[in-house]
Amino acid sequence: MTIERFVRGMPKVEVNLQFEGAIQHETLIVIAEQNDVPLKNKRFKNWLKQLEQVEYASLNDLIKEVSKWIQQPEDFTRIVYEIGVSLAKQNVQYAEIGFAPSLYVENGLTFEQLLTALNDGRERVQRAWNVQLRWIINGLRDEPQSIDDAIKWASGSAGAKGGIVGIGLAGREVRGWADTFERPFRTAQKKNLSRVINLLEGSLPVNALIERFESNRIEVGVATAADQESVQTITDRQTAVGICMAQGVVKGSIATYDAFPLRRLVDDGAVVHIGSGMPALYRTTLTQEYLAALQYCGLSIRELEQISLNALQASFMPDERKAEMKQAFEEVYASLRDEQKVDAESTF
Secondary structure, eight states, rough: HHHHHHHHHSOEEEEEEEGGGGGGGHHHHHHHHTTTHHHTTHHHHHHHHHHOOGGGGHHHHHHHHHHHHOOOOOHHHHHHHHHHHHHHTTTTEEEEEHHHHHHHHTTTOHHHHHHHHHHHHHHHHHHOOOOOOEEEEEEEEEEEEEEEHHHHHHHHHHHTTEEEEEEEEEEEOTTTTHHHHHHHHHHHHHHEEEEEEEOOTTTSSSHHHHHHOOOEEEEHHHHHOOOOOHHHHHHTTOOOOEOOHHHHHTTTTTOOOOGHHHHHHTTOOEEEEEBBBBBHTOOOOOOHHHHHHHTTOOOOHHHHHHHHHHHHHHHHHHHHHHHHHHHHHHHHHHHHHHTTTTTTTOOO
C-alpha cells in the first residue's frame, strides 16, 4: 500500500529505545558462545528458552542475566553497530539509547571502557549510515547507588564528549523508589542534566511524579495513558510522553493495538511520541509501531507526522539542530506524500 511505503520512507527520530532490549537474540547467543558462557552457566539452555518465550513478569531477571554474557569491549561495539543498522533501515536519523552501566561494570569493565566501546560503535554507525546516536545513562530502581553513578558519569567532562545527553530511571518496581530517587533527580536538575523517567504500571500517579521529579520527558504504559487525571496533567504541562504500544500487547495489558488509547491521547492534546522500547523483547520495530498507529488507532498521516516531530522535539539535541531537522523532515514528508499520492488527512 502507498501509505505503508510512506511510513517506511519517513525520516524518524527514536528516543524511547533501551540498549538491553534492542540486542538481537542471535547476536546474544554468538557473544555468549565466544565468551564461553554455555560452559560456565549450567542454566544457559533454560535462559535461551526464556529469550525465545519471554515471561514478561520476570523480564528484569532475564535482562540482568543476559547482560552478564556481554563481557568484552568488542561485544558492545558490535551490538551498537547492529542497532544502528536496524535504525538506518527504518530511516531513523537520530536516536537516544538508554544504557544501564551498572549491569555491566560487574563484568570487569570500567565505565570509561564501556563508553569507549559504545562510542566505537556509534562512530562506525555515523560513518557508514549517517545515523546519529546519543546515550541516556540509566539508573535502576532496585540499585539506588546506580543513579548517583549515572549523574557522576553524565555530568563529567567525558560525558558530553562521549555522547551522553541525559540520565534516566528504569528497572523493576520497588517500594519507596520515589523517595529514594527524588534527591538525586534534583541534583541532576541543578547540574542541568536532562532527565527521563520510565513510569511503570502501578507506579505513583503521574501527577505526583511530574511534580516531584520534573523530568523532561516520561515513558508510560497503558494504565497511565488510560487514566484521565494523569493525561490531564501531562497535557496541561505539555510534558513529552513516550509510548510503546507493543509493550502493552506482549505483557497482556491490552489484547490488541486498537485497545491502546492513543487516539484519545492525541485528541486530548498530549505531546505524545512513539518508540519501540525494547524491540527485540517486545517483537516490534519503530516502523511497526508507526504503522499500528495508523492501522489500529485511526490516526491520519498528518497526525503521525506530528507524532514523529514530537519525538524530534522531545530529544535532547541542541535547539538549532532540532529546527534544522524539523524543516528537513517536513520537506521530505511533503515530497513523500506527492510521490506516494497520499493525502495528509489519509488514514489506513
